[in-house]
Amino acid sequence: MLPILLSFLLLLFPSSLLADDFCVADLAGPTTPSGYTCKKPSSVTVKDFVFSGLGVPGNTSNIIKAAVTPAFVGQFPGVNGLGISAARLDLAVGGVVPLHTHPAASEFLVVTQGCILAGFISTSNDVYYTTLKKGESMLFPQGLLHFQVNAGGVTAVAVVSFSSPNPGLQITAFALFANSLPSALVEKVSFLDDAQVKKLKKVLGGSG
Structure with a gap:
């Protein structure tokens, strides 16, 4: 009886589904909205x-x-x-x-x-x-x-x-002052004056 039951379960749940315990990332492959594609199970190690x-x-x-x-x-x-x-x-x-x-x-x-x-x-x-x-x-x-x-x-x-x-990750200060966003525009959206904006751009590596 037990062998028959096991055979029936394998028909309902193929080995490909039973082995779907994890999806180790294939970092060399493409990414998707749900993550990286999976490595082949045969190449997964501890x-x-x-x-x-x-x-x-x-x-x-x-x-x-x-x-x-x-x-x-x-x-x-x-x-x-x-x-x-x-x-x-x-x-x-x-x-x-x-x-x-x-x-x-x-x-x-x-x-x-x-x-x-x-x-x-x-x-x-x-x-x-x-x-x-x-x-x-x-x-x-x-x-x-x-x-x-x-x-x-x-x-x-x-x-x-x-x-x-x-x-x-997005760091607010770097988003504002470590890029090429024009200083005049940063001043408008941050309410900082020109001297402050240019000082922070210089410190954090921005331009413009």
Whole structure:
């Protein structure tokens, strides 16, 4: 009786469907609105599901004294199609992740070292911010402007998870001042004067 039942189940659910447990990204292939195409199952190995980069401190010798080490689909093909990803955040003393958004994901941050002042702004312009100590966490809803600032005298570290394998990123200051948008237009849309706009463009590498 059991062999007959198994044969019947295999007719209803072919092996191609039973094996559809994951879709490891083929980074050499095309992308689609739902993610990368899948690697052939025969080429998938355990390495596709293991990522060691979050254990390595990022390089914070930059203008914002911060580093983000992503474990997104581009670095970690195994998260493709699973609705999750992660990153490591390093904030040197005085470091800041300026106002930014992740258009495709909510963010969940856990502080593992130091203190981080973190917050977000709702679409009604209400502000929610606090100082997080080691072991504390905070949620940043999808698409909302948010920030993180080192709030102590030592390097701060956090592990961050996202509700998408590719959360996207847009930093407000860089969007305004690190491109070729004409200064006169930036002044109109930001209510800043000419001297301020040109100063920020110079600092962040913009032109125009």
